[in-house]
Amino acid sequence: MAITASGIGSGLDIAGLVSQLVAAEGQPASFRLDNKEAQLQSDLSAFGALKGALSKFQDSVDALNDLESFQARSSVSSNTDLFSATADTTAVAGTYDIEVVQLAQAAKMRSGDGEFTAATDIVGTGTLDISLGSDTFQITVDNTNQTLEGIRDAINSASDNPGISASIISVDGGTQLVFASNKIGASNAIDIVATDDNGADGFDLARLATASLDTIQSSQDAIINIDQQQVTRGSNAFSDVIQGVSFTLKKEDVGTTETLTIELNTGSVKGKVNTFAAAYNSLVETMKSLSSYDSEGGASGPLIGDSILRGVQSQVRQALTTSVSGLDFGTLAEIGVSTNELGKLEVDSEKLDEIMTSDFEAVSQLFASEDGLANSLSSLLDRYVDSDGVIESKTDGLQSRISSIGDDRERLGARLIALEARYQAQFTAMDMLVGQLQSLGTYLGQQLANLPEPNSIGK
Numbered sequence: 093m094a095i096t097a098s099g100i101g102s103g104l105d106i107a108g109l110v111s112q113l114v115a116a117e118g119q120p121a122s123f124r125l126d127n128k129e130a131q132l133q134s135d136l137s138a139f140g141a142l143k144g145a146l147s148k149f150q151d152s153v154d155a156l157n158d159l160e161s162f163q164a165r166s167s168v169s170s171n172t173d174l175f176s177a178t179a180d181t182t183a184v185a186g187t188y189d190i191e192v193v194q195l196a197q198a199a200k201m202r203s204g205d206g207e208f209t210a211a212t213d214i215v216g217t218g219t220l221d222i223s224l225g226s227d228t229f230q231i232t233v234d235n236t237n238q239t240l241e242g243i244r245d246a247i248n249s250a251s252d253n254p255g256i257s258a259s260i261i262s263v264d265g266g267t268q269l270v271f272a273s274n275k276i277g278a279s280n281a282i283d284i285v286a287t288d289d290n291g292a293d294g295f296d297l298a299r300l301a302t303a304s305l306d307t308i309q310s311s312q313d314a315i316i317n318i319d320q321q322q323v324t325r326g327s328n329a330f331s332d333v334i335q336g337v338s339f340t341l342k343k344e345d346v347g348t349t350e351t352l353t354i355e356l357n358t359g360s361v362k363g364k365v366n367t368f369a370a371a372y373n374s375l376v377e378t379m380k381s382l383s384s385y386d387s388e389g390g391a392s393g394p395l396i397g398d399s400i401l402r403g404v405q406s407q408v409r410q411a412l413t414t415s416v417s418g419l420d421f422g423t424l425a426e427i428g429v430s431t432n433e434l435g436k437l438e439v440d441s442e443k444l445d446e447i448m449t450s451d452f453e454a455v456s457q458l459f460a461s462e463d464g465l466a467n468s469l470s471s472l473l474d475r476y477v478d479s480d481g482v483i484e485s486k487t488d489g490l491q492s493r494i495s496s497i498g499d500d501r502e503r504l505g506a507r508l509i510a511l512e513a514r515y516q517a518q519f520t521a522m523d524m525l526v527g528q529l530q531s532l533g534t535y536l537g538q539q540l541a542n543l544p545e546p547n548s549i550g551k
Contacts, residue, residue: 407472
C-alpha cells in the first residue's frame with residue numbers, strides 16, 4: 093500500500109479543508125432534520141398533554157354516569173357507641189327513634205365451685221349429650237378420656253359439634269370446665285344431659301349436667317325499640333326491620349333514645365359535580381395553552397390551528413350546553429353550573445343544593461340517564477382518548493415520522509462519507525499534480541541555470 097502525506101505537494105491542509113467542506117455541505121441538512129424532529133417531538137408532547145387532560149375530564153364524567161351513585165343513601169346514627177346503620181338505594185328517607193334495650197349474646201356455663209381441683213381430675217364414665225339450640229351431639233366418656241382435660245378435648249374435636257367450645261380455667265375456687273357457644277341468640281341455649289354408667293366407682297358424670305352447672309351468661313336475643321315499637325332479633329346485626337337499612341348494635345342503654353336519619357346522599361353527588369367542573373376547567377387551561385399566541389413576542393402554542401384540538405374544543409362546548417329533553421332541569425345552567433367569561437364552569441352551591449332538594453331525580457337524569465350529559469360526553473371523549481381514537485392515530489403518525497428522521501440521518505451520514513472520500517481523492521490528486529509541477533519547475537530552473545550565457549560562445 094502506498095503511503096501518502098496529504099498536502100506535501102501543495103502545502104495545503106487538505107484534511108482540514110475536506111473536513112470543512114463536508115461540514116458545510118452537511119450542516120444545513122442536519123439542521124433541518126434537527127428542527128423537524130424538535131417540532132415533531134413538541135407536537136407529540138402536546139398531544140400527550142391534551143389526551144391526559146381529556147382522560148382526567150372523562151374520569152369525572154364517568155363518575156356521574158351512574159344512576160346508582162345518585163340513588164345512594166346516607167345513614168346517620170346520633171350515637172354510634174350504641175348502634176350504627178347503613179342504607180342501600182331502596183331505603184326511604186326518614187328519621188327513626190331507636191332505643192337499644194338488650195344486646196343478643198351467647199350462652200356460657202361452667203362447672204360448680206369446688207367440684208374439681210385439677211385438669212387431671214377424674215369425672216366419671218358414661219355419655220354426655222350436649223345440645224346447642226336444636227342441634228345435639230354425644231360424647232362417650234370412658235377410661236381414656238374421663239378427666240376434665242380429656243372431656244374438653246373430646247368436645248372440641250367432635251366432628252358433629254354444632255358450635256360449643258370447652259376450656260379449663262384455674263381459679264381460687266378450684267379448676268372449672270367452661271362451655272361457651274359461638275352462636276348468639278335465645279335459640280342457642282346450651283343444655284347437657286349426663287348419663288353415668290358406673291355408680292359404684294365413686295365418680296359422678298352428672299356433675300357436668302346442666303343442673304349442676306353455673307350459668308355465666310344466658311343466651312338471649314337483641315331487643316330494640318323503633319319509634320316505640322319492639323323488635324326482637326337473634327343477632328346484633330340484622331337488615332330485615334327497615335327496608336334497605338342494616339343495623340349493627342354495639343351497646344345496650346335502656347331508657348336512652350337516639351336517632352337514625354336516612355337521607356339522600358346529596359353531598360357525594362355535589363362533590364362529583366365539583367370534581368367534574370374542576371376537571372373541565374383544567375382541560376380548558378390545557379387547550380388554551382396548547383393553542384395560545386403571543387402577538388407581541390410571536391410565540392405560539394404547539395397546537396395552534398390544529399384541527400383535532402379545534403374539533404374537540406367545539407364538540408365538548410356544544411355537549412355542555414345541549415339540553416336533555418323531558419326534564420324540568422335539562423341543562424347545567426338550570427341546576428347552577430354555568431360558564432363564565434373565561435369559558436370555565438362555575439358551580440353555584442346554593443342553587444345546586446336547592447335543585448337537589450326540590451327534584452333530586454331530575455339532577456340524576458340530567459347526568460346519568462341514557463340521553464344524559466355524562467353519557468353523551470363520555471361517548472364523545474372515547475373517540476379521542478381510546479386506544480384506537482383520534483389522538484392515538486395522530487401520535488402514531490408522529491412517532492412514525494420521528495422514526496423516519498433517523499433513517500434520513502443515516503442516509504445523510506452515508507452521503508457525507510461518500511462526499512468526504514470524493515473530496516479527499518480530488519484534493520490528493522491535485523496535491524500530487526502540484527508536487528509534480530513543482531518538481532518539474534525546479535528541474536527546468538536548474539537546466540536553465542546551466543545554460544551558457546548568450547555572448548560566451550566563441551570567446
